[in-house]
Amino acid sequence: MTDPHVVGAGMIDFGELYEQSFDDLLESAYLSLIENVDKGVDPSDIDAAWYGTIDIANEGSSGSAVAHATGLFETPITRVENACATGSDAFRNAAQAVKAGDAEVALVIGAEKMTDSTEGLIASAALERLWRGRGVTMPAYFGMRATRHLEEYETTREQIAEISVKNHENGTKYPHAHQQFECTVEDVKESPTVSYPLNLYDCCPVTDGACAVLVTSEERAREFTDDPIRVAGYGLASDTFQRGAPEALTNFPATRQASSQAYERAGLGPDDIDVAEVHDCFSITELITYEDLGFCEDGKGGQFVDEGRPHLDGDKPVNPSGGLLSKGHPIGATGVAQIAEIFEQLRGEAGDVQVDSPEVGLQHNIGIGRNATGAVSCVNILERP
Amino acid sequence: MTDPHVVGAGMIDFGELYEQSFDDLLESAYLSLIENVDKGVDPSDIDAAWYGTIDIANEGSSGSAVAHATGLFETPITRVENACATGSDAFRNAAQAVKAGDAEVALVIGAEKMTDSTEGLIASAALERLWRGRGVTMPAYFGMRATRHLEEYETTREQIAEISVKNHENGTKYPHAHQQFECTVEDVKESPTVSYPLNLYDCCPVTDGACAVLVTSEERAREFTDDPIRVAGYGLASDTFQRGAPEALTNFPATRQASSQAYERAGLGPDDIDVAEVHDCFSITELITYEDLGFCEDGKGGQFVDEGRPHLDGDKPVNPSGGLLSKGHPIGATGVAQIAEIFEQLRGEAGDVQVDSPEVGLQHNIGIGRNATGAVSCVNILERP
Numbered sequence: 001m002t003d004p005h006v007v008g009a010g011m012i013d014f015g016e017l018y019e020q021s022f023d024d025l026l027e028s029a030y031l032s033l034i035e036n037v038d039k040g041v042d043p044s045d046i047d048a049a050w051y052g053t054i055d056i057a058n059e060g061s062s063g064s065a066v067a068h069a070t071g072l073f074e075t076p077i078t079r080v081e082n083a084c085a086t087g088s089d090a091f092r093n094a095a096q097a098v099k100a101g102d103a104e105v106a107l108v109i110g111a112e113k114m115t116d117s118t119e120g121l122i123a124s125a126a127l128e129r130l131w132r133g134r135g136v137t138m139p140a141y142f143g144m145r146a147t148r149h150l151e152e153y154e155t156t157r158e159q160i161a162e163i164s165v166k167n168h169e170n171g172t173k174y175p176h177a178h179q180q181f182e183c184t185v186e187d188v189k190e191s192p193t194v195s196y197p198l199n200l201y202d203c204c205p206v207t208d209g210a211c212a213v214l215v216t217s218e219e220r221a222r223e224f225t226d227d228p229i230r231v232a233g234y235g236l237a238s239d240t241f242q243r244g245a246p247e248a249l250t251n252f253p254a255t256r257q258a259s260s261q262a263y264e265r266a267g268l269g270p271d272d273i274d275v276a277e278v279h280d281c282f283s284i285t286e287l288i289t290y291e292d293l294g295f296c297e298d299g300k301g302g303q304f305v306d307e308g309r310p311h312l313d314g315d316k317p318v319n320p321s322g323g324l325l326s327k328g329h330p331i332g333a334t335g336v337a338q339i340a341e342i343f344e345q346l347r348g349e350a351g352d353v354q355v356d357s358p359e360v361g362l363q364h365n366i367g368i369g370r371n372a373t374g375a376v377s378c379v380n381i382l383e384r385p
Numbered sequence: 386m387t388d389p390h391v392v393g394a395g396m397i398d399f400g401e402l403y404e405q406s407f408d409d410l411l412e413s414a415y416l417s418l419i420e421n422v423d424k425g426v427d428p429s430d431i432d433a434a435w436y437g438t439i440d441i442a443n444e445g446s447s448g449s450a451v452a453h454a455t456g457l458f459e460t461p462i463t464r465v466e467n468a469c470a471t472g473s474d475a476f477r478n479a480a481q482a483v484k485a486g487d488a489e490v491a492l493v494i495g496a497e498k499m500t501d502s503t504e505g506l507i508a509s510a511a512l513e514r515l516w517r518g519r520g521v522t523m524p525a526y527f528g529m530r531a532t533r534h535l536e537e538y539e540t541t542r543e544q545i546a547e548i549s550v551k552n553h554e555n556g557t558k559y560p561h562a563h564q565q566f567e568c569t570v571e572d573v574k575e576s577p578t579v580s581y582p583l584n585l586y587d588c589c590p591v592t593d594g595a596c597a598v599l600v601t602s603e604e605r606a607r608e609f610t611d612d613p614i615r616v617a618g619y620g621l622a623s624d625t626f627q628r629g630a631p632e633a634l635t636n637f638p639a640t641r642q643a644s645s646q647a648y649e650r651a652g653l654g655p656d657d658i659d660v661a662e663v664h665d666c667f668s669i670t671e672l673i674t675y676e677d678l679g680f681c682e683d684g685k686g687g688q689f690v691d692e693g694r695p696h697l698d699g700d701k702p703v704n705p706s707g708g709l710l711s712k713g714h715p716i717g718a719t720g721v722a723q724i725a726e727i728f729e730q731l732r733g734e735a736g737d738v739q740v741d742s743p744e745v746g747l748q749h750n751i752g753i754g755r756n757a758t759g760a761v762s763c764v765n766i767l768e769r770p
Contacts, residue, residue: 074622075622079466080463083449093482237460258461369447
């Protein structure tokens, strides 16, 4: 049994890419990966691929879309869809296949053309089946978590806003980020209300993007780079909105379950994580995620921010890339991009957002099925071998 | 490294199930599986799931839909989409995870609510991006293959029709089949033209359905049954319509590539296959598939039928279940159901469609991405251990 290793990553600048088709996004990310592999990669070495997209533009995209964008026509290509955890779950499936020996050199590629969606902004996207008729949009769903967190704990509105401030500051230093501007806690509090208590700057933007990474076996990793990064663990879990468990109003059980799977596989715990890219679709989501991942105690997410711990120079830097709030959230690409960012961090190649000598990095998504049946979380842990 | 084994299967009767929701289909297939496992299975034993649907009704279905239908809320559930190979690729991903040791007891579940599709009948579904404007519907696409096969080889219209006759005859004996009626070659030839030379009885119907199977490791297989079936090999490949290769007009390169991967993994060849469930979305598709899988030489698919070899009492029985032509083609469920049928055949439990003492069975899908970028094929091979 081999350990999967990440040996390369390629990412395009995220943004409102009206001038690029969905195929263009896939092709650009793939070519960026091919150019970025330290010792080069011959496309014929790639013997399997996993492709993440929720196909929000409803193009009917299957694995063959990647075959066209890359020329990998005879290669097995599986499309994975798992709400906002789509990209990270595509990565997990690739890692499993490499571990099984069924793939030796696996491409993971994610893309989303959010600006082509007929569903409109994430900010207004409704959860379709059960909740739309009850007015529960995505911001409303997360807004209710924020309200409850403010009520149950000593969390303040300012602490929630500070997460957006931090991530936008990081994003100004990260070349691929979409919304590159700094803002203050006051700016966040005074931006237009989307769904109380969340305002516009508490919400991630609508962003197109794509990213690709290369995963291979321990045995073959050094064919591609002298500095491979080991996949130490991964986890995936679902949850429901309909159990009515009170604790689920201030946290996400799916994240707790997925991260405990990943920690167990890796033989690591929250204290071992040196850098994390987590799912900040809304500012409150990141605050809750600190608690769900075990970075701090339940109810102490606000204090964790106040102490500066998740900041770039803190002891537990979270979202040095600017996170979804600044970088954007092209759904199928998001998890793959977070893997690429952790890969760069662990190799010391993260430029102006490089944190201090990380050995272990964690990537996290929490998603909500469009059919509103529940939440899904995926967590991957990478480490320097 | 362990070999994955199938240890149970549950399937619902396929049909126009207007009275059942998509969730009902998932729940029914899951409960049928749970009831059918010889020695029983405790749902808490299931530690991962793969879920196949193309979500043709555009419900935005993710892994959490299966969590709701099954109660497996803390279980990793990945949704796989790969055109008509969706169910079979979900199975392949589950098998890989079991092989990797990341899952010990994996659920594979597929479902499709074709009657809820806004795209209408398969018979009229157009390939969206490139070809719709040029009039190339699914039946037109396969019809052109038929025309070319008739032109290039000694294939006759009657031989193509005979496949539909055979599969409908089988379907009358298979309890889960949707369209249970017998027809003659003349009936097929006189049924209304859909796209020349294919008539109505050359086309699979529009069918709702769901199916679930259970995959586990060799070590744990006998906890669930004394008669497990080994997963011997699998393969997946894509292809394009845009290469203009003449040989691709009379066969499907993706099937050739996927089956050669599966044969190689299994250490087996076409001569070793005792029973097959293959993708007969149209009668011509099955004829071409005989050649693509190596059951006969190129151009000899018609002769293969004439000799009675793919019939229930032939030496190479194909689609004893009635195939997609009789049983129906609820896309995400189709591949999983074929796995369930091969599982039953190899265990000698196929009732009126049981073939004579098969040791090795093959399952095959060929699909076309809705965005018309290309074809995808998945092949799985099962055998008695």
